[in-house]
Amino acid sequence: MAVVALASVACGAGESAASPAPAASAPVQETPQSRAPVAATPTPSKTAPPTFDAKVTKVSRDRLPHSWRPGCPVHYRDLRLITLTYWGFDNKPHTGELVVRNTVTDDIVTVFRKLYDWRWPIKQMKLVDAYKADDFASIDVDNTSAFNCRKATGSSNWSNHAYGAAIDINPRENPYITASGSTAHQNAKKFTERPMKGKGVVNPGDKVVKAFAAVGWEWGGYWSGAKDYQHFSKGGG
Template sequence: MDIQPIFEIREPAEGEVQLPEGAKMTVADLRTLRVTYLDLSGEMRHGLLVCNKKIAAELLEIFRELFEAGYRLDKIRLAGEYGGDDDLMMADDNTSCFNYRCVANTDMLSMHARGLAVDINPFYNPYIQNGVVMPPQAAAYADREADFEHKITHEDTCYKIFARHGWKWGGDWQTSKDYQHFYKPESFKVRVKRRISRLFAGK
């Protein structure tokens, strides 16, 4: 049977979201996206992403545009299939969104923990900080002057689609580079509200 393109939003099913006790997010804050994509060999596949419900419609449209543009993604699987282990997901080149975790080497919650960031083809687009490449198996792709497939640059279709929707790219960071990482900036009003809540919480 031929695979037909599907792009839909629904509430997360049981088992699709893993949250630790005391998490600052709830399942009600999230939505599951079912999307169709082209894998690296050009085969049509279906994948699932969990994201913040505030960006669900927009992110669904972004993945629809990626599909219609013929953009290739290695795989799209839920973080829970990897036990939430970001290193495993990067090494397996898994495109994902929500994952309740902290920023690497810190105790600060990642934007992935709020479902506001997406990592695209992370093996070919590694995270680099102080000369350390993550995942380490992707060291060959840390040289962004080299010519290779699936490399995200300012000229890449993926970058252009996310940027058109107002998303920012980790490849533009100054002190580190996160070439796989796209995130939806929070509004000034939301940032102020978050800071006030932290003050009242004694943090």
């Protein structure tokens, strides 16, 4: 009888070893440095107001159709048009016009440069001819103006305005007051007392009065009897 020898087979012999499963990768934590840079939105810069500017030119006859006429104490050829920057009641720069005598243009430019740098407000500034040289109408709309060939209030003599050596500033806020304390303009009644606070108001001894005094101009607010708070003139009157 033949004997069959059984070879023992090792368990698992010939099987290839199984590869271990790869370990799960840890999530990448985002850091501020790893984020893509984001362009910053530029902050808009404020535009500064324009600097003060004043231009002095000869004034033509046709610019003064109502305020000048033959027989006035100064010829229109001796007047000058000043186109200048002023600060408005709306807190914005504007361009206005004044006509004055050729001998006082430097005074006006010097003072109004200071007013603009101080941001001292002026309501508006047009030639009085825009109101047909009607002083009452110009005052009633709070218009700052200078030359006007007219007589002084309550007098038969020429006003300093007729010589181009006077200016009325913010006449509503700075009205003409009679000796009895009244004013002809209804919209100016609340501005009849001094001193008082308010936009564009002139008070005794303030920087506006001092600026004009520095160039030899006097203030009507210092008159005895009637007071003219709007009025500045070379040498007074």
